[in-house]
Amino acid sequence: MEAFAELLDALTYTRSRNGKLALIAAYLQRTPDPDRGWALAGLTNSLDFPAVKSAVIRQLAVERVDPVLFALSRDYVGDTAETVSLLWPAPPLPGTPPTVAEAVALLSAMTRATVYGALPALLDRLDANGRYALLKLATGAMRNGVSTRLAKIAFAQAFDVPVTDVEEYWHGQHPPYAALFDWATGRAPPPHAAGAPQFRPFMLAHPIGDTAVDLDLYAVEWKWDGIRAQIVHGDETRIYSRSGDDISHSFPELLGALDTPVVLDGELLVRGAFQGGEEGGAASFNALQQRLNRKTVSRKMLEESSAFVRLFDLLLIGDEDLRPLPWHARRARLEQFAAGLDPARFDLSAIVPATSMEALAAIRDQARDQAIEGVMLKRRDSPYLAGRPMGLWYKWKRDPLLVDCVLMYAQRGNGRRSSYYSDFTFGCWNGDPDAGAELLPVGKSYSGFTDAELKWLDHHVRTHTVNRFGPVRETDRSLVLEIAFDSIHASKRHKSGLAMRFPRIHRIRADKLPREADRIETLRALVAAEP
């Protein structure tokens, strides 16, 4: 456990991807089986201990520390597991730390009845760093920037094997991945994996910026507001997110829809009539968000927000790798292939006709009315290349909407921003501010500012606080913030009746007076009709 705790700490303090890879690779090389396998499972969030939940850990802490002091500490530290690891009273006699394998065995054996006795006994065997590692292992949410994909690359580096092989053989293996380590260290042949649906790195687009593009050479598609997904069918179907993480379990309705070995690229969306109207056939990102990060999906959810994929590329089909072919050739094969698919689960991302940049700019301006994120430009002769190659694919997002709001409340952030007031709630006037109108909250944001602006805002909050409600500070409503957002919707959950999509702090307008901020009615006029 000490070596694993040290690894977690080093990962926390190492920012570079290569640095993280080297740390994980070195750990995997020098740690014996089965500890390294369990550690790998912990890093990739592949473990689940049903009896050990955050609420249990909090409960155990407040049995030992005053609840108010615990709450103040949690607010300051910004992470429950870390707070508990620091507050946990040192046992009278230091115990023998468990191995990772032993910790996993003990955590697995805990039930709702035994956890209140067994978890403290385990915590008492560790120092503060060990307790942190144990609690992170038990609850997941490592927050140290290690994705499954990164772990696979580190594994490949550690044992000098091709990462494509790791992707392939990883499939179907379970923690602590004994067969995988046996293969990688040359002790055994590769685990059986024929037909395994493995991830291929995505091709990504650059923001267009000021680039002038010759539209004779490029095809245009809508940029749909969902999540990028790769759908792979082999002996079964897998769905991978942009980071290479397997998100199949969240979308069971898509898993039985293919029967040809194939790798498809597209946008995962939920049925509706928001993006692009009836014809567009996709609901807002909000609706899709309800479907993400769920371990189980209810039947109601499957019926009400049915998922589908809007396809825009075909990477492999059967034994044939289409990636070296130009985009137009892949597109032709995709259209041919998609014609045979269930239209409820798959459709094609349409090609938008545009002959000049001026015409395209006009089309892009309509994207807002259509509730679409923008447009994509793809060079017609481009092969499908991993990463973000220059000059081949561009994204051109529609301009955000801007309004002036007044800062009302602030809260400390989590993680890297713990201790900084970095979550801001802002409001607009419900009438004429000179005639007694009130500010009503219209949104909340924790992004859009630079580090220097964050410092400035944090200082503003600290020096303009008029009230405290637990961790929330109310400010004196003296600061105007220009807020950028993608769209705004009617919402019954907020007093203002409005909810913004992706609001961010665009500019700090210390030069403006609060009474000059926008009114609710201005925002209401921006609401896109949503059925």
Added chain:
Amino acid sequence: MRDKGSQAALVSGPRDCSWVRPGASGLWVAPADCWIDPHDPVERALVTHGHGDHARGGHQQVFATPETLAIMALRYGAARDTVAVRYGDTVELAGGVSATFLPAGHVLGSAQILLRYAGERVIVTGDYKRRADPTCAPFVPAACDVLITEATFGLPVFIHPPIEEEIARLLETRARNPDRCVLVGAYALGKAQRLIAELRRAGYGEAIYLHGALVQMCRLYEEQGVPLGPIALVMDTTKEALKGQIVLCPPAALNDRWARRLPDPITALASGWMRVRQRARQRNVELPLVISDHADWTELTQTIAEVDPAETWITHGREDGLLRWCELQQRPARALALAGMFDEDD
């Protein structure tokens, strides 16, 4: 610890100590019309120690320990009128108030100020710690009616480990990386000299390399009788020669262009905040060293219990946490809202 008799004498009668109270420029001692650690220029200032949020320039008359006066002279130039008060000595102020300066154990010259007026005793701790520090005199607990304490680390998550462990980690990191240097961010006053002195105590005899901003204060410490061993300047040394060495700089220089002249530095920061992982991440720190010149949670609470004042007033830091502890211990306490105090870096 004081005996029961003196305690009874201290708490009899209406002792609200309202002659000391927060004012526009800091803590005000009314009958003497003087300020403690004022953040604006005032007529008469009592200064606990030389850090910038306590000692400022421009006062007419300054009462402080000789070491603190030397530090202030270095930072702000000589004040118009200074009164040097040695540890244990008492000065009579106007209006029947007397002030005794007692060691606070925070940095060289740091003092608690014991104020006496009309039979009441108030102690202002300034910043303090209870751990041994080879560069300054140790904290002396004394009886009082009101203890005005700092609360920089007033949450139970803040427990500083023994400094020997942190110094050992620093030396291990240096030994493991012969082609890099370890760059440690440390406050120019106090932290830097304590780090050097602790490295010496751990047997480290090599030259320690300094950012230019740390040099004068290190010289002052040596003049005041704190030996620091061989020190050298980064600007006098080649990049090659800095490989495998320990370099000290002010925290603000850690991620500054200045650090580019160093051989692939491992960034370290010596601060009590390093106990919290995300605080270290915020500062881009690879080697967080939990070393502080402030009392940790245990020291803060044990000191209140040991001094056992009738009332505890809490100045700056995480006052909510310490207030709650006092409440749980049924100790009368309140937070003083003092403007101008910052604690982001210690």
